[in-house]
Amino acid sequence: MPHSRDTIDIWSVEGRFQHLVYSPKGGIEGVLIDTDGVTTQFVFDRHDEAAAAAFAGLRPGQALVIEGAEQGPSPKGDAAHTVYRFERLDSVDGQAPEAASASQEIAGTVVRLNYARHGEANGVVLDTGDFVHTKPDGLARLGLKIGDKVRAEGRTQPLATGGGQVVEAVRVNGRRVAQAEAA
Structure with missing residues (x-):
């Protein structure tokens, strides 16, 4: 007699990225999206750094397609909205996630320096x-100081705060940060 298998329905949900959902310890444990005016939540498996990284650098309003399995009722009470267990990020603004998040750009004015653990x-x-x-050598080469306008390109992820x-x-400001390798 064949073995019965539990099947899990995986849903593909389209929506607009709202924001990350943080764990009590400050990690990223999921995301909220807006699906035609309805809030939808996707939760990651515990310690799934790859899932969290897939959403690093996204901006509110970006179009997403996410796959997940609908969560059952929680013993802790009713959910405020539909909750899915995250399976996969299918697309960001119509592109594969790797292409969409390869490089981001941020801009602003320098308000302070940051220091490595050793003080540099x-x-x-x-x-x-x-x-x-x-990195210290890149900062030294760029000569950035408080008050400078900065436009930086590179891989991004949310700050823990x-x-x-x-x-x-x-x-940074059109200049490569790393020194060119000697040929």
Whole structure:
């Protein structure tokens, strides 16, 4: 006799990114999207850093297609909206997630320097709350100071505090951050 299998319905949901959902310890445990005026939540498996990274750098309003399995009722009470267990990010603004999040750009005015654990300046914090990480040698080469206008390009992810993003800068104000490799 064949074995019975539990089947899980995976739904593909389209909507607009609203914001990340944080865990009590400050990690990213899911996202909220707006699906035609209805709030929909996707939750990640615990310690799923890859899922959290897939949403790093997204801006509110971006069009998403996310796949997930609808969660059953919680013993803790009724949900305020539909909740899905996250399976996969299918697209961002109509593109594969890797292409959509390969590089982001942030801009603002330098309000302070940031320092590495050993005390050397390794980037700048902007008036937007974003942190531009340049590494100490990159910062020295760029010569950034408080009050400078900055436009930085690179991979981004949300800051743990929930306010702003960190960009691993590749270019700042059109200049490459890393020194060119010697041939």
